Amino acid sequence: MYKNLIDHIEKYVPLKDSEVETVCDCFGSFSLNNKAFLLNEGEVCKSYYFTAKGCLRMFFYNDKGMEQTVQFALENWWLTDLFSFMDQIPSSYSVQAIEKSEILAVDAANYNRLLEEVPVLERYFRIMSQRALAAYQFRMKLIYSLSKEDMYWHFASSFPQFVQRIPQYMLASYLGLTPEYLSELRKKVR
Known part of the structure; x- marks a missing residue:
């Protein structure tokens, strides 16, 4: 499972052997069954999730009580409620596995440790954020056009x-x- 993460990181930035070890030390791994929740609306999002295998979705309930899916994450994609994760406030979203999934998770303390001890990860996470924002902007264009x-x-x-x-x-x-x-x-x- 960690190989997927390391391979993904190294597609964007190089890692030394000692940095690979630090990355692996900072992430926890677990399996989720189909329909299991990583996060429920109203809870604080404690981790940033990397989908090693499977598929996740992020959604909220609209004013009619219907689920509104806003994001999916297949293999090698990241998913989290960034506001909740960064500020440690209750989430407006739920995150659920939509098939059996293998997840790597880094909590806020270990995320900050990673950025401090492996400075090249600042670049990696910036690239991931830029790609996510570009995809969001393109999706908004498609919705309107x-x-x-x-x-x-x-x-x-x-x-x-x-x-x-x-x-x-x-x-x-x-x-x-x-x-x-x-x-x-x-x-x-x-």
Whole structure:
């Protein structure tokens, strides 16, 4: 499991052997069953999560009590409620495994230790943050410029691995569709 993390980090920044050891010392690992929660809305987010295997989602309940999925994390993706994690305040989100998952987690104290003892990780986490922000900005552009149908087809062609792995109602929630409309779209051949 740690190999996935180290390989991912080394795609962006080099690590010395001693730094690899520090990284491994700072992360805890655990398995999650399908539908298990890492975080419930209202709890303080204690860790920054790296998905070594499996898939996670972050969601909240809207004013109608419906789940609104805002983010997914497949293998080698990071996920956390950054506001809650950084400020140690109650989260506005829940984080749930949507299939059996292997997770690496770094708590706030060890995250700060990592940044201090392995300075190159400042660059790595900056790159991860920049990539996440760029993806968010692109998603916002698509939301405002594409029809719901085109949004689905763009997503399906860009991320076919998601379409096969994620339950339809979660994908519909993420795309701002009803599950029924998504079902109709999936029946269409493009």
